Amino acid sequence: MTVTGVSDATERLDLRRRRGRRRRVLLIAIAAAVVVVLGTLAWLVFGSSVLGVKDVEVQGAKLVAAAEVERVADVPAGQPLARVDLDAVATRVAGLPAVARVSVARQWPNTIRITLTERTPAFAIETPGGYWIADDQGIIFDSAAQPPRGVLAARVPSGDARLIRDLGTVLRSLPSEVRGRIRTLSAETPDSITLGLSGGVTVIWGSAEQSELKAQVLSVLMAHQHRVYDVSAPSNPVTR
Incomplete structure (x- = not known):
């Protein structure tokens, strides 16, 4: 009877160890999958042209031509949207004489929107x-x-x-x-x-x-x- 009790305990310990190993393997696999997913998302957002600039949309331009605003904004086509320096774009556009105020925003997935408030003739x-x-x-x-x-x-x-x-x-x-x-x-x-x-x-x-x-x-x-x-x-x- 004593031998049988020891055998049962050993089997339970082995089973517990096997379950523990499976749990660790599963957790490692889940962690690896999360890393891969996050890495892929980071690449899509920051490193690829999939979410890159395809269009620059100008709103509020009447005194100045929209094409001139786009030229001065100098937003590189294909640059990942997340990496566009919005403040730098706004600073360049604000240098146009007719522009009183400007705001620049990302419009996912592929557009930079530039909104102007032009000066009013007095x-x-x-x-x-x-x-x-x-x-x-x-x-x-x-x-x-x-x-x-x-x-x-x-x-x-x-x-x-x-x-x-x-x-x-x-x-x-x-x-x-x-x-x-x-x-x-x-x-x-x-x-x-x-x-x-x-x-x-x-x-x-x-x-x-x-x-x-x-x-x-x-x-x-x-x-x-x-x-x-x-x-x-x-x-x-x-x-x-």
Whole structure:
């Protein structure tokens, strides 16, 4: 009886060891399969052209040609989508003068999408060869033979960059009801910005300093009709 008990125990131990070996082999096989699957996925995503760039989609381009955006973006065809440096693409496209903001995103499986917000024309600066188009930051981003429809024409000497920025500052400060009445905008010097409004009204603005305060003062003064509003010294405005 003792021999039989030892034999049964030995068989149980052998069975347990065999099961343990099978379990370890199974776990090793599963781990190896996972590694192979992950390696294959990593290769597909980062190393192959299966999920590579096949198309660059440009949205919001009106002032600048989509083909020009694609050229500047310089996204290599076939490059794995996951390896495209989106920030670098955005930086290159943001260098286009007409682009105010840009976002770049991956559209799986094979597309890079570039979405633009273009600058809005605020005024046109007269030059001997036509007009420079600027936004309300005073940033020149386009040119044209004539001002775009509905865009104010401005006169500044020799395309003075500081004056152009100052005009942008003034325009941004104005309430919409005043801005909509502007017919002429000019400045010979940084201290001589002048607005011509509809109805033959003139606003002497002076410099771009304290533009927000000047706009507030002008709004109050225009409650009474005058031909000239001088807000160049906003603490001591003059009307006549």
